[in-house]
Each structure stands twice: as structure tokens, then as C-alpha cells.
Amino acid sequence: xxxxxxxxxxxxxxxxxxxxxxxxxxxxxxxxxxxxxxxxxxxxxxxxxxxxxxxxxxxxxxxxxxxxxxxxxxxxxxxxxxxxxxxxxxxxxxxxxxxxxxxxxxxxxxxxxxxxxxxxxxxxxxxxxxxxxxxxxxxxxxxxxxxxxxxxxxxxxxxxxxxxxxxxxxxxxxxxxxxxxxxxxxxxxxxxxxxxxxxxxxxxxxxxxxxxxxxxxxxxxxxxxxxxxxxxxxxxxxxxxxxxxxxxxxxxxxxxxxxxxxxxxxxxxxxxxxxxxxxxxxxxxxxxxxxxxxxxxxxxxxxxxxxxxxxxxxxxxxxxxxxxxxxxxxxxxxxxxx
Numbered sequence: 001x002x003x004x005x006x007x008x009x010x011x012x013x014x015x016x017x018x019x020x021x022x023x024x025x026x027x028x029x030x031x032x033x034x035x036x037x038x039x040x041x042x043x044x045x046x047x048x049x050x051x052x053x054x055x056x057x058x059x060x061x062x063x064x065x066x067x068x069x070x071x072x073x074x075x076x077x078x079x080x081x082x083x084x085x086x087x088x089x090x091x092x093x094x095x096x097x098x099x100x101x102x103x104x105x106x107x108x109x110x111x112x113x114x115x116x117x118x119x120x121x122x123x124x125x126x127x128x129x130x131x132x133x134x135x136x137x138x139x140x141x142x143x144x145x146x147x148x149x150x151x152x153x154x155x156x157x158x159x160x161x162x163x164x165x166x167x168x169x170x171x172x173x174x175x176x177x178x179x180x181x182x183x184x185x186x187x188x189x190x191x192x193x194x195x196x197x198x199x200x201x202x203x204x205x206x207x208x209x210x211x212x213x214x215x216x217x218x219x220x221x222x223x224x225x226x227x228x229x230x231x232x233x234x235x236x237x238x239x240x241x242x243x244x245x246x247x248x249x250x251x252x253x254x255x256x257x258x259x260x261x262x263x264x265x266x267x268x269x270x271x272x273x274x275x276x277x278x279x280x281x282x283x284x285x286x287x288x289x290x291x292x293x294x295x296x297x298x299x300x301x302x303x304x305x306x307x308x309x310x311x312x313x314x315x316x317x318x319x320x321x322x323x324x325x326x327x328x329x330x331x332x333x334x335x336x337x338x
Contacts, residue, residue: 003029006026021069041084103155108154109153113149117145122232149211152212171329188214
């Protein structure tokens with residue numbers, strides 16, 4: 001007993017080989033005593049050449065430029081006969097086999113520029129923004145920060161909700177690969193992870209979007225590089241910490257207050273109140289004006305007063321900035337977006 005097939009090439013060929021796609025019909029016949037079914041029909045061989053049935057992405061015997069794009073399910077006409085439709089197209093790799101495997105689809109990317117506004121207390125050169133008295137401004141100054149936003153789209157078997165919660169609102173603690181390039185620690189912020197649209201738990205696959213904001217790391221005055229996603233706060237303007245003089249009490253000192261002696265026998269007046277030097281009169285010969293400066297000495301270095309901050313001291317003005325971590329971190333390489 002045997003199962004053979006014939007293929008109606010000429011009936012469907014005509015002049016369509018010059019087009020991108022054409023179809024043929026295969027007729028499967030079983031010898032007497034054999035009953036066709038969905039399993040044994042696939043074992044049919046060509047009645048003349050002995051070739052097996054075509055399979056997806058196999059070469060057409062009519063023209064080697066064409067490959068099988070699709071094969072229909074057999075239609076049975078009685079116990080011994082069945083017909084199968086085959087579609088051929090130019091080029092390999094465009095058949096339904098690939099379309100039915102969504103997990104072989106490569107990652108897709110969408111990139112856009114964006115601007116966010118944040119508070120700042122330093123200019124473009126990193127110098128502190130101070131008023132003419134050397135104090136920070138009472139209000140906050142806003143600055144625009146340009147950033148690159150990138151979405152990565154991947155087909156997944158299910159939407160991993162715990163993973164989305166774990167990585168959202170985090171910056172990368174590790175170096176990971178994104179769109180073919182290495183991203184250094186602290187340069188990426190995970191805006192969110194979500195499906196591209198509605199989905200059901202019965203879906204074959206779900207299109208998941210990973211959204212990131214990318215910024216270049218900051219270079220501190222000491223040459224160290226830190227994450228761009230930080231809180232950067234001016235610390236005491238020009239009245240920052242300094243090393244204590246030799247023999248002074250403690251390891252560091254901080255200017256606490258200044259008082260002025262008018263030279264007229266009165267007690268020194270604190271600067272916090274309105275003071276007229278020499279009561280507004282011209283200075284006489286041999287007169288003087290004394291200024292008393294009050295310092296606070298500490299046995300601990302100043303960074304111990306802000307243990308969670310990194311210090312950045314401007315080399316030109318001596319102004320100190322405190323850098324606080326803005327987000328928790330996670331290892332983004334675990335997302336597998338390489």
C-alpha cells in the first residue's frame with residue numbers, strides 16, 4: 001500500500017513566476033485498502049519523483065527562486081483522496097512558520113528626545129548660585145535637562161508584573177547592553193515596563209514595552225563620575241566647612257556668625273541685624289572697626305554630618321555641594337535586553 005501525490009503546476013503557473021507569489025494544488029491519493037487521515041497524509045510521496053510533500057520554506061521544484069510560503073490543512077474527499085493548497089513566494093524566510101513564532105521576532109526600538117525641568121543651585125560651570133551676600137537663594141532656580149528616551153519592545157509569553165514593579169523607578173547599578181551599546185552604571189533610569197496595549201491571560205504572546213531615560217554621568221571636581229539621576233544640593237553657600245588651623249580644636253570648622261564692633265564702646269552687633277558702621281559717621285584718625293567671627297569646631301569631619309551624601313567642592317569658589325542618591329538601583333542586565 002502507498003500514498004502518493006501529484007501537483008497541478010501548469011494549471012496555476014501560467015506566467016505568475018514573474019510575480020512575487022503563486023499557488024498550486026496537491027492531490028493526495030491512497031491505494032486500495034488505505035484510508036487517509038491527518039497523520040498518514042503527510043507521508044505521501046510524489047508519484048513520479050518520489051519527493052516528499054513540500055514543507056514551509058522548502059525550495060519550489062519549479063523554480064529555485066521560490067520557497068513555500070504556506071501549506072493549507074488537507075481537505076479530505078472520501079477515504080482515499082485529499083487536496084492540499086500550497087503557496088510559493090520569492091525569497092526565503094517569509095513563510096507562516098516565522099509569523100507563528102513571535103518569540104523569534106527581534107527587539108524593536110523607539111528613540112525620542114525629551115526635556116525635564118529640575119531645581120538647581122549651580123550654573124553650567126558647576127559654580128554655586130549665590131546672592132551678593134554669598135548666600136544661596138531662598139527660592140529654587142529651575143533648569144532644563146535634555147535626555148534621551150528609548151522604548152524597547154519585545155514579544156513575551158506573559159507580562160511579568162513582579163518584574164515591572166521591581167525595576168520601575170530604578171537606575172542601573174551595573175553596565176548593561178541597550179540597542180547594541182553598553183550603558184554605564186547610573187546612566188539609565190527605568191521609567192516603566194508595561195504591555196503595549198490590552199491583553200488577556202490566554203494570549204499566545206504579549207508585546208511588552210521597556211521604557212528608559214538616558215543621561216550622561218556627572219564628573220565631580222575630584223574627577224569622580226556619579227549618576228546623573230541625583231539630588232544635588234548646595235551646602236551653606238560660601239560658609240562651608242574648612243580645615244581647622246594648626247593647633248585648633250577639632251578637625252574642621254564652620255563659620256557660624258559675624259559681629260561688628262563700631263569702635264564706640266558698644267557691644268558687637270550681630271550681622272543679622274541692621275548695623276551702621278561707626279554709627280554712619282566718618283571715621284576719625286586712629287579709629288577702628290572690629291569684626292568678630294564666630295566659628296563652630298567639630299571633632300568629626302564634615303562628611304559625617306551628612307553620611308548619606310557625596311561631597312563635591314567647586315575648585316574656584318570652594319562652595320560645597322551634597323549629592324544624594326535619588327533612586328534605588330537594580331541590575332538591568334537581568335532584563336535580558338541585549
